[in-house]
Amino acid sequence: MEKQKVKAGIIGTGNIGTDILMKLQRSDVLECGIFAGRNPDSVGIRRARAMGVPVSTDSIRAIEENPQCCEIVFDATSASTHCIHAPILERLNKFTIDLTPAHVGRFCVPALNMEECLQESNVNMITCGGQAVIPIVQAITEIHPDTKYIEVVATIASRSAGPGTRDNIDEFTQTTRDALTEFTGIADTKAIIILNPAEPPITMHNTIYALIEHPDMDALCRKVREAEARIRSYVPGYKIVMEPVFENGRVTTSLQVTGLGDYLPKYSGNLDIINCAAIEIAENYARQKILGGGNG
Amino acid sequence: MAKLMLFDSTLRDGNHAVRHQIRKDQIEDYCLAMDGTGVYTIIVGHGNGLGASSLQVGFSRLTEHEMLETARKNLEKTKLGAYMIPGFGTIRDNLEPAIRDGVEVFTIGCHCTEADTTKQHIEFLRKKGKEVYGVLMMYHMASAEKLLEEARKMQSYGAMGVILMDSAGASTPELVQRSISTLYEGLQIHVGFHPHNNMGMAVANAYTAYLEGADIIDGTLRGFGAGAGNCQLENVAALFEKCRIKTGIDFYRMLDASETVMPELMGREMGQEPLSIVSGQAGVFSAFKIPVQKAAEEFQVDPRDIFYELGRRKVVAGQEDMIVEVAESLSRPAGGSGNINYQLESLL
Structure with missing residues (x-):
């Protein structure tokens, strides 16, 4: 049966x-x-x-x-x-x-x-950007509750942003930021959303910045990799492309999301996540x- | 022809050149010197506009509220303006506070192919009774037909004009001619041009734009701005008057402001130094210059290679996070895309 x-x-x-x-x-x-x-x-x-x-x-x-x-x-x-x-x-x-x-x-x-x-x-x-970055942001703030400020930049291919996303770009930006604050307890957060029209379309790309006074880079890298593995269990195309690095006084890490290609092509990792x-x-x-x- | 309107972005685009560190006393001095000189609006804020103070594009020294309030107090005749790119700022966090701070003219920008991301903000501001102009950034990346299609969307949302922004300073005179004339013929609203000077063409391109129907020229005193700088408004006033085009500018007062306020505000002369010429030719947003230099130093790579690689990847304004990633990949032994000869690539 x-x-x-x-x-x-x-x-x-x-x-x-x-x-x-x-x-x-x-x-x-x-x-x-x-x-x-x-x-x-x-x-x-x-x-x-x-x-x-x-x-x-x-x-x-x-x-x-x-x-x-x-x-x-x-x-x-x-x-x-x-x-x-x-x-x-x-x-x-x-x-x-x-x-x-x-x-x-x-x-x-x-x-x-x-x-x-x-x-x-x-x-x-939340938003596709929120789904992509919040687990990593949470991993960072778990290692460093002393994080002063968190910022995320989500770049998505224009062709994967349908009319709904475009009509809601304001709520998209605001809600992503509100969620960052809610999940980390850090009041000072920022979310930036960029649409890139390049052809062939770019894969969804996200960067996370954190201001941390004395970052424990080994612990951060380990924790971020763990979070990556957890998300990959339901989003197979999720990948850290730059492990946390400390440059210009900030911790920076980036990730990409490749879609499964169910409805829109694989660059639309934003839909997939x-x-x-x-x-x-x-x-x-x-x-x-x-x-x-x-x-x- | 419609009356020419000069938009003064000195205290906005100029902020790029000093890594968004313009001080309160500098805003006061500038506004006092320029109020009532005949520029249509003085636009104030972070280089990337409202909501942009960030690690991605740099923190500003002052908060938005401090900048706008200071300018407001020192402007009686000239309208206070602000710029915002949706995706950086939002209605709740930025536009509503800016209205409370007394901003009268808003310019709402987006990458040149993404006009529908400005709909909510243009409509919101029009409902609030504010003057709103749409801005299409990095316009060299789209065809004239595409630009018209996008500008018409902004017109339908209620924009009173559309300004093409040559964010990379990548314009040839023919490109200006083709793009502006297409907009002028296809729109019922004002058409504007915001030139950058990476190849030394800003004032000439502004003049070409005017001849093709643009009645808004957006520039800065001394060309103060990102990278090689902007279209110098003193030159525009001088040239246009000499060509018998009325600017309505109190020329001596503008020159006085240029002489008394600008040296202190700028800290250094603008000009086409080599890296800015490379960024213009590569078609990358002028404001990437300082972060590119920092990343080149940090990762010990050639900043020119970073620019050409960014150009190859067709990055748009706001994608400053790609700088670190590109620098980091170039710094690896078989870094980036192998042994690309960036200079040759860019010319092909």
Whole structure:
């Protein structure tokens, strides 16, 4: 007998939503119950239809009218739209994974706070930049709680930033910074987002700077490598490209994220890291709260 | 032709040249000397604009609030301006405080192909009743048609003009001609040009831009700015008046400011020293010069190689983190991309 799968709904049929859809095909606990957007001609809708996935162009209304279609919802619309969706999904009692920078629910980085997030009804995946750098930043501040200042620079290929990301560039920048402060407790943080249009497109690139008076470089390198290994368990293309170095009075380290190439090409590591993280939390929720937990 | 507007970026772009260390008394002296001279706006802040004080591009000595408040107190006739690149600054952390500090004219910039990242900020500022101009940086990296497409987006968000920024000083006169005339013919709003002087063409390029329809020239006194510097406003005023183009500038007062305030503010003369010529030719953002020099020293590599490698990688403004990575890879025995002859590569 085929194993029972939990149904997940996806709202938003752009780059993020369509990539999630592709990734769900590989899941052994999740399947797509509804793929809903607003644009009947979107590439995502056409592709989903061809795959035999239930689609709708009624966006969230599709879930309101047929709440049985899913138990978990991925919201890949936009920050302002998610603010409208959040109370509706709460009322429908759906575990909601917000992939916009709306920050309605708790910030979620699976490598750091999975268990706490499973107790929530709405979790926010911060931003792709946030998913990429926060585990490393956290590793640095764990070795050096005396870190005075943290700054991150996320550079992504223009072609991997869809209209949603562009329309939300302000929330994107602000939310990444807010999450840095929340996860490290350091008040003085900064997030910089750069779009690079070079052809062929560049792979997602992130740099982390830290101001630390007497950095223990060996311990930092070791800890950063450990964090890298942990993230690679759910984002295989995650790689430190420059180990922490001490130059010009600052600790600097950089990493790149190569995507799996599910929907957009491999340079779109930004899509992969946020989507892999979202799937990770969704699968854990499905296993622990729905399939397992003694009531399944 | 529309009335010419000179935007004065001395206290913004000039900040690059002194690693963002402009002091309060220097802002006071400059504003007092230039208020009411006829420049349209005096733009003040970190070299990369609001929200940019950072390890990536350098911390500024003063906070944004200190810079803007000081300028505000010393400007009565000339409008106070600010620049911001979305991705560096945000509405909550930077634009709202800047409005409270009395900024009247905003320029919102992005890499020349990414105009839709300015939508939220231009619309927000227009709703607040502020003057807003869009800025397309590193414009030499896109075709005239692409620039028009991006500028039209800014126009649709409510921008009152679009300024092409020659961030790398990589312009030839033909490029200026083609790009500005395309914008002038395709837009209903003001068109502006912000030249850099890496190949000694800033004032000439400003003049070409004007002839093709630009009515905003964005420059600095003494050409004070990143790398080889900017378009020197004293030259623009002198040349344009001689060509019978009205600038509305009180020329003697501008020259006085140039003589009394600028030597102290600049600390050294601007000019096309060799590394800035290399950066212009490589098409890399002029403000990379100081961090490139520092990285070259730190990793014992040739700064010219760093510039050509950055040019090869097509880095854009804001990607200063690539400098350390490139320097570090060049410093390894079989470093970087092997034994590339950077000088030859760049000319191919």
